[in-house]
Amino acid sequence: MVIAAFLQDPMVHLASAGGLVLLLGSAGLYKLRDGQGFARVLQGYGAAFGGQLTGLSGLLKVLVPALELLAAAGVVASVWWPQAALPAVSLLALYAGVLALAARRGAAIKDCGCHWGGRPQAPSAALAVRNLVLLLPALNLLLPSQSRPLVWFDAITLAGAVFSGLALYLLANLLIANRSSLQELIEP
Incomplete structure (x- = not known):
């Protein structure tokens, strides 16, 4: 029960929301830019999935970033209304599924589209697992948080938690990219 109480602490909700807002908001803005x-x-x-996205690519080019920005706004609103995190949960689950399916098919996609101008990465099981891990804080946002007064030290804790989460995310991306680059060097 200690873990359940910890997960419902408002600081865990705020840190989860802060990290997911940075992730989804910056991803949406990057895709628009x-x-x-x-x-x-x-x-x-589209090529990996048999050309089924051919007619939809123009729509998806606008719709996906808009949905990411909407999900980021929903994550902010989830602090007051937990169900507002549903778009973020749905997007992260969808992305994990698409990445897993593309990796399982062995699709020759050079870029998964999940980086911010860094080194392109092919879809892989590791990226699908990363998205499943990102799904955990989003799912936690669906639960109501406890009510407790926030103190000045909570602001320091929140900043540390968000920056630590960002550092872990960037490190995971770097390790996944390095692993795929190493595999490209080893395989003929």
């Missing part, structure tokens, strides 16, 4: 690059990513997925 680099529309041509995102269109190439969508073409790769």
